[in-house]
Amino acid sequence: MQKFDVHIIGCGSALPTNRHLPSCQVVDLRDKLLLLDCGEGAQLAWRKTGLSWQKITHIFLTHAHGDHVFGLPGLISTMGLLGRTAPLFVHGPSTLQTFVEFTMAHFCANMDYEVHFEAVDASQHQCIFEDRSMEVWSLPLKHRLPCCGYLIREKPGLPHIRREMIDFYGIPTWAINNIKAGKDWTTPEGETIPHSRLTTPPDRVRSYAYCSDTMPVAEMAEWCQGVDLMYHEATYAEAEADHALKYCHSTARQAAAVAKAANVGRLMLGHFSARYEDEQVLLNEAKEVFENTFLACEGLKTTI
Template identity: 50%
Template sequence: MEPFNVHILGCGSALPTLHHNATCQVIEIRGKVFMIDCGEGTQIQIRRSKLHFSKIQAVFISHLHGDHCFGLWGMISTFGMTGRTVPLHIYAPEDFEEYFHQSMKLFCNGLGYDIHFHGLKTTEQKIIYEDRSLTVETIPLEHRIPCCGFLFREKPTAPHIRRDMIDYYKIPISQINNIKCGASWTTEEGDLIPNSRLTTPSAPPRSYAYCSDTRYMKRLHEVVRNVTLLYHESTYASDYRDRAKLYYHSTAEEAATVARDAEVGQLLLGHYSARYNNEQQILDEARAIFPNSTLANEGLVIKV
């Protein structure tokens, strides 16, 4: 099975601490590398993770709060100093475009590679990236400013050929692709060999949904239903429920409720308030509702 990994580079919230870095994740999927959000300190975290700068082909910015984007220009500048030549794609809320280009003129002239900005309508659920093996679509979220999450989905792959059956029925190599596409085979004697005897099913497609920052949304579970892994912000435990409501954040209980109602495979919690020196309370509250919950932490790599 092709790798599909989520690297946690930062999982803290707005106030910098010595305990957690600002939000950033790197997604490895089928040989491609993407970044979600780029908080302050991202470059150092990339070096600690031993991920390669040059392999990041796109950055997805969820919203324009500094803990999700202040690291972007430093990283773009470093890409230029390290000799990058391939284009970099930036996907971010459309209101960001003018400020982004102004900042590029101030800090990032003469890079040696191209930057392509893609403005997002955060109120739309829409596919914004697609290639032969995956799609990325936006997830409208509810925060104090325009904000969206991102849903990474593998495309279904062809079934696996049963080599023993191919050899037994002396099926020519030229017919392999047809069989992968669902064709059966007729022998010289006229016997029909069904496709199900010639193949085994491929692994089910995997998916990852990133939802940060947002208040609890009663219908979010419909958008992320059955995803393999859900990252949902859990800035507070229930002791700060009123604060979560005021600042359009979620509690661990609310994140777990989304995971339970969506019937996801696993819940990953993050975006912790600096008020907590230990996130065990957050984890305990989530697991009371959705047992397969895990705390994000810097350096953690989750295999989807």
């Protein structure tokens, strides 16, 4: 299986605590690094992941609240100081465009790399980026301002070659790529060996959904049906459900209900309110609804 990891840089909410940094995650998909949100201190905590700055190709921001974006100017500056030359793509609701442009104009002039802002329509569920190995889809969220989560999904890979069949038929190396791509093999004697006998099916397509800062969204059941891992904010416990409603956040139980409706593989909770010294209460409430739940924490690496 190729790499598909999620590293938690920060999973707190707006108020700083000794336990949590503000929101930031890194998705490492086959050594391409995607950043999800970029709270203050992200560049300082980054090095604990052991990942290389230079492999960050895209940053996906969910919304224009400081605890999700105040680390971006420092990160962009530092990559410039470190000699980055590859362009960087920052995606997010258009409400963040002036923030990125202001940062570039006032603090990052004369860098050796370019930063491109790509506006995401936070009201639409659609594919906003793809390359050879993945697609990224927007997930409209319900918060106090335009906000969207992201669904990252591998593209189907090629089938696996059955080594023993290749050896049996004496198939030369040059033919392997054709077979992987779907071709049958014809032996020198004229016998046609069907592609299906020479291969096993490709790896299952894996996916990760990042749902930060939102009230429960019913459509998530359809959009994220069967994802392997869902991160869903769980700012509050049930006792503070009125706060969740007032500030457009979710309780842990609501997050679990979303995960259950979407039949996800696992649910990771985060964006914890500073009021919880111990988030076990959140975990317990969620598990009553969806058992396969765990808590995010700084430094956690989850393999999908």
